[in-house]
Structure formats: C-alpha cells, structure tokens
Amino acid sequence: MLSEFNSCQPCLDTINDKDAFNINNSSNIHTIIPLEADAERNIRTRTVTPIVTGSSVVAFTFNGGVILAADTLGSYGSLAKYRNISRIHQVNEKTVLAVGGDLSDADYIKEAVDSKVEQDTIQEDGGEMTPLALYTWSTRLMYHRRTKLNPLLTSAIVAGMENKEFFQGKNFIDLFTCRFLGRVNDKGSGYKEFLIITGIGNHLAQYRVVVITNDGVEFKAKEVQPDWSLAPLLHNTE
Amino acid sequence: MSSIGSGYDLSASQFSPDGRVFQVEYANKAVEASGTVVALRCKDGVAFAIEKIVTSRLYESGSNKRIHNVDKHIGMAVAGLLADARQLLTVARDEAKQYKYDYGVSIPVKYLADRLAMYMHAYTLYGFVRPFGCFILLAAYESDGPQLYGVEPSGVTYGYYGIAVGKAQQTAKTEIEKLKLSELKLEDAVKEAAKIIYQVHDEVKDRMFELELSWVGQVNDGKHERVPTNIFNDAEKFAKASLEEADDDDDEM
Numbered sequence: 001m002l003s004e005f006n007s008c009q010p011c012l013d014t015i016n017d018k019d020a021f022n023i024n025n026s027s028n029i030h031t032i033i034p035l036e037a038d039a040e041r042n043i044r045t046r047t048v049t050p051i052v053t054g055s056s057v058v059a060f061t062f063n064g065g066v067i068l069a070a071d072t073l074g075s076y077g078s079l080a081k082y083r084n085i086s087r088i089h090q091v092n093e094k095t096v097l098a099v100g101g102d103l104s105d106a107d108y109i110k111e112a113v114d115s116k117v118e119q120d121t122i123q124e125d126g127g128e129m130t131p132l133a134l135y136t137w138s139t140r141l142m143y144h145r146r147t148k149l150n151p152l153l154t155s156a157i158v159a160g161m162e163n164k165e166f167f168q169g170k171n172f173i174d175l176f177t178c179r180f181l182g183r184v185n186d187k188g189s190g191y192k193e194f195l196i197i198t199g200i201g202n203h204l205a206q207y208r209v210v211v212i213t214n215d216g217v218e219f220k221a222k223e224v225q226p227d228w229s230l231a232p233l234l235h236n237t238e
Numbered sequence: 239m240s241s242i243g244s245g246y247d248l249s250a251s252q253f254s255p256d257g258r259v260f261q262v263e264y265a266n267k268a269v270e271a272s273g274t275v276v277a278l279r280c281k282d283g284v285a286f287a288i289e290k291i292v293t294s295r296l297y298e299s300g301s302n303k304r305i306h307n308v309d310k311h312i313g314m315a316v317a318g319l320l321a322d323a324r325q326l327l328t329v330a331r332d333e334a335k336q337y338k339y340d341y342g343v344s345i346p347v348k349y350l351a352d353r354l355a356m357y358m359h360a361y362t363l364y365g366f367v368r369p370f371g372c373f374i375l376l377a378a379y380e381s382d383g384p385q386l387y388g389v390e391p392s393g394v395t396y397g398y399y400g401i402a403v404g405k406a407q408q409t410a411k412t413e414i415e416k417l418k419l420s421e422l423k424l425e426d427a428v429k430e431a432a433k434i435i436y437q438v439h440d441e442v443k444d445r446m447f448e449l450e451l452s453w454v455g456q457v458n459d460g461k462h463e464r465v466p467t468n469i470f471n472d473a474e475k476f477a478k479a480s481l482e483e484a485d486d487d488d489d490e491m
Contacts, residue, residue: 115335122307122331124464 046150050102052076054087056201057098057157061179061194062216066159068098091117094160095131097138100198101154101186109156112141131160131180135190143188155185155198203230249365261369262362265391268371269318273447274404274438275304276431277315277375278414279386283424283455284377286315287431289404289439292446305452305464309334311378312347313454313462317403318372318391326374330354347378351387351395359393373403379460406438413437424455428465432473433480449474 052074059068074082088098089110097113099106116137117129129137135158145152162180182192195217197205211218246252247260254260273289288304304323306314308330316323333353337345354374362369374389388403389395399419402410413434422430428451439447451470454462465473 111339115339118310119331119335122310124303124307 050105050153052081052103054085054100054103054106054154054199056197056199056205057087057100057155058197058201058205059098059157059159059181060196060217061181063214065161066096066179066181068096068157068159070098070100074103089113091134091160092129094162095129095134096159097134098157098159099154100157102152103154105152105154109138109141109152109154113138130163131158131182132162134158134160135180135182135184135192138184139188139190141188142184142186146186146188151186153186155183157181157183157196157198200231204228250362250367250369251365259362259392262392265318265369265371269373269391269403270405270407272317272319272404273304273444274402274406274410274435275315275317275373275375276400276402276410276414276434277377277386277388277398278400278417278419278422278427278431279377279384279398280419280422280424280427280455282384283379283427283453283457284313284384284386285424285427285431286313286375286377286450286452287428287435288315288450289406289435290448290450291444292448295446299448303450305450307462308350308376309338309344311344311380311454311460311462312350313377313452315375315377315452316372317375319370320372322370323372323374326354326358326370326372329357330374330376346380347376347385347387348397351376351389355389355393355395358389358391362391362393375401375403377454377462379455384455402434402438406440409438410434424453424457425469428453428469429473429476432477436477436481437484449477 054074055071057068057070059066061067068088070087072084072086073080074085076082082103085103087100087103087106088096091097091113097110099109113129113134120127120129138156138158142152142156159181161178164178180192181194181196182190183196183198184190185198194212195206195210246254246258247264250259250261252259252261273291275289276287278285286305290302290304292299302320304316304320306316306327308314308327312330312334314327314330316327330350333350334345337343337349354376358370358374361367369391371391373391376385376387376389378385386398386401387395388398388401400414400417402414417430419427432449432451435449449470451465451473452463453465454460464470
C-alpha cells in the first residue's frame with residue numbers, strides 16, 4: 001500500500017496490493033523474473049502489436065528511375081481514423097523512404113533518419129546518405145531493435161538513384177543502372193529487388209507473371225484475378 | 239601585462255590574494271596567441287573571417303578548419319587551442335541535437351551560447367581539470383534577425399555586433415569600430431571582414447596564412463555555410479586591393 005511507502009524496497013504494488021495482506025515473510029519480493037512480473041501487473045514494456053497502421057507500399061523500377069505509391073490512410077484497427085498521413089518521405093535529393101506498418105514507429109524511423117542525415121551533413125566532409133547507405137543503416141537500426149526483443153513494427157522501403165561508385169566493375173553505367181530499390185522489414189532482414197510490395201499487398205497484389213527487362217518491370221498478366229480468400233487470415237503482415 | 243602568479247596559479251581551484259583565478263587568465267593567453275578571428279553582425283546576417291596561420295608548405299590546404307557548423311543554422315568560429323575547440327564543438331552539436339529531439343525546433347543560438355558557457359565554466363571550478371583554452375564565437379540568422387555570441391574561457395558570454403579575437407585583436411577592433419555595421423549588407427560585410435584580416439596580418443612573424451570565410455543570413459535563408467567560391471574570390475581581391483592602396487598611401491607619404 002502506498003501509505004507504507006519505503007524508498008529502500010522495490011515498489012511492487014502499483015496495481016496489485018495483495019502483498020500488503022501477506023502476513024508471512026514472502027521471499028517472492030526478492031526474486032523476480034521481470035517478464036512474469038510485468039505480465040502479472042498488466043504492464044507492457046515493449047511493443048507487441050501495432051496500434052495505428054499504414055497499409056501497403058508498392059514500388060518498382062522503370063526506365064526513368066523508381067516509382068513508389070502509398071495511400072494516405074492511418075487505420076486504428078478497422079477504423080479509418082487518420083485520412084491524410086504521408087507515408088512517403090524525401091530524405092535528400094537522391095533518396096526516398098516509404099514506410100508501412102505501425103505509424104508511431106514509422107515516425108520514429110523518419111526522425112532518426114532526418115537527425116542522422118543532418119548530423120552527417122554538417123560535418124561538411126562530402127559524405128551523403130545515398131539509397132544504399134540508407135538501406136544499410138535502416139537494416140542496422142531494425143535488427144538492433146529486433147535483438148532487444150523490442151522491434152519497430154514497420155517495414156521501410158528505400159528507393160532512389162545510387163552513386164556511380166557503387167556500380168564499379170560493371171561495363172555499362174547509366175541512369176538505368178543507377179536505380180536502387182530495397183526493403184527492410186521489422187526483423188531487420190533486407191533485400192533489393194525490381195518490384196517490392198509491403199504489407200497485405202505483398203500477398204494479394206503480386207502479379208503472377210512479371211517480366212524484368214533492361215527498361216524495368218513489365219506486367220504481362222492483365223486479367224489475373226487476385227485470390228481474396230486469403231484476406232481474413234492475413235494480419236500484422238509487415 | 240604578464241604578472242607572475244607566484245604560487246596561486248597552480249590550479250583553477252585557487253584564488254590569488256587579489257581575487258584572480260590565474261589559470262583562467264592563462265587560458266586567455268592561449269586565445270591571444272592564435273590567429274585572428276573577425277566576426278561582423280550586419281543588417282541582414284553575420285560574417286566570419288579567420289586568419290588561419292599555416293606553419294608549413296607541406297600541409298594540405300584546407301586542413302584544420304576553424305569554422306564549423308553546429309546545427310544547420312548555427313556557425314561556430316574558434317580562436318585558441320584547436321583540440322579544445324573540437325571537444326566543445328561535439329558538446330555544442332549534441333546539445334543542439336538533443337534540443338531538436340526534445341522540442342522539435344532548432345536551438346536558438348542564445349540558449350546554445352548559455353549552455354556552452356555553463357559547460358566551459360564547469361572546467362574552471364576544479365583542480366583536476368584545466369579550463370578550455372579557446373574563445374568560441376556562435377552566429378545565426380533567426381526570426382528576430384542576425385545574432386552573434388562569444389564565449390570566453392572563463393565561461394562568460396556576451397552578444398556582439400562586431401568582435402575580433404586572437405593575435406591582432408586590438409588592431410582589428412579599431413578597424414571594426416570604423417564600420418557602420420547596422421547599415422552594411424552581408425555581401426559587403428564579408429568583404430570588409432576579409433579586408434581587416436589582410437590588414438592586421440603580420441607578414442614578418444607569420445608568413446603564410448589561409449583565409450577562411452563564412453556567412454549566415456537572409457541571402458542563404460539562415461543556413462550557415464562557407465562563402466561560395468565567387469564571393470570568396472571577390473572578397474580576397476577586394477582585401478588585397480585595399481592593402482595595395484594602403485601601401486601606395488604609405489609610399490606617397
């Protein structure tokens with residue numbers, strides 16, 4: 001009970017005061033397994049489920065560069081709560097970041113990226129955040145949170161035009177080759193591809209026939225019917 | 239000018255009988271021995287000009303810069319021990335980053351100056367550390383106009399319209415007082431600052447020097463940066479030309 005507050009002992013009875021009625025000398029107080037105690041007290045110390053979410057992001061490379069698309073909805077479960085949220089974020093002249101999933105974690109990622117880019121820019125040593133650099137850095141960030149068992153429940157798509165130095169060794173370097181598109185998920189696993197869709201769209205909207213040419217991605221199957229029977233089974237699919 | 243501490247100057251935690259902390263005064267001597275820095279706050283911005291003394295032809299030009307960015311909008315110029323200044327630069331950058339993280343807006347340069355002053359002052363209180371041997375100048379162009387602050391090794395900070403620090407600070411100060419700063423535009427202030435540096439530079443004692451120029455003001459939307467190459471060249475030409483005029487005047491006499 002808070003009337004018996006003792007600053008030298010851990011205060012366990014924020015919600016549960018049954019300890020105050022315990023006459024016997026209980027050694028439970030001194031041996032606590034943190035996760036258990038948290039669950040007992042209904043306190044969560046890490047993100048478990050996403051709350052306000054953004055849906056899919058679709059992106060692919062074409063012969064002019066890279067194109068991204070995302071809707072501007074922030075859903076609170078099944079409620080269409082926030083109708084004008086921008087999920088595509090320009091990092092600098094050559095890099096774009098799009099996020100899907102939990103939107104508070106998405107804001108955290110955007111702020112972390114902006115802060116990093118600003119701190120790097122003021123060094124004035126010529127270093128800049130190219131798409132590959134951002135992709136690698138985001139992987140580090142997401143994987144780090146994953147190892148602490150406190151993941152950022154979003155996926156990040158990084159797109160843009162990479163520097164020519166990245167393509168050393170290739171004979172033909174031009175605007176086409178410099179396109180970059182990659183995705184990092186909440187586990188810190190990243191991959192680079194010509195066509196990337198995150199979220200529920202990944203399971204429902206990937207066309208079965210796609211041809212990849214030098215110009216980019218060409219959708220061949222125009223009349224493919226998506227299989228909606230999967231929809232009820234898919235949730236938290238970042 | 240040079241007074242002997244005679245036993246009361248061994249650590250910053252000692253006062254002398256006449257109430258001076260000698261270690262802090264010695265830190266100021268380190269500042270006075272460095273290349274001159276001139277800062278001018280004019281009508282629509284602030285200009286920095288630094289006489290960066292180069293001791294050997296073997297050094298790559300552009301090394302050991304003395305003008306830095308703290309945040310996008312704040313510039314820092316240093317006089318004194320460069321290594322000490324580098325640590326203060328890190329402290330200032332962290333302070334600005336934390337402020338932006340906490341409050342969402344860039345730190346006003348007045349607050350940054352106060353916090354940096356508090357930090358520098360802390361090092362003048364104890365016997366196991368020494369004071370910072372550098373004078374830090376901070377400049378920004380904010381919503382209420384251009385701002386220029388200077389922090390001394392003792393931890394005292396003032397706002398300035400114009401200031402010169404370093405070897406030739408007395409001569410440079412006289413030159414600054416001749417200018418009408420409140421009517422100057424930033425492009426002209428840059429030229430005047432460069433001119434003052436060239437005028438006070440001592441050809442005999444320090445042969446080679448590099449001029450560093452930077453500005454922040456309405457022209458570049460409050461983003462502090464080194465002066466663009468064409469403006470730099472114009473300023474240098476103007477400075478050298480005025481030197482020659484002065485020489486001609488001397489010859490005529």
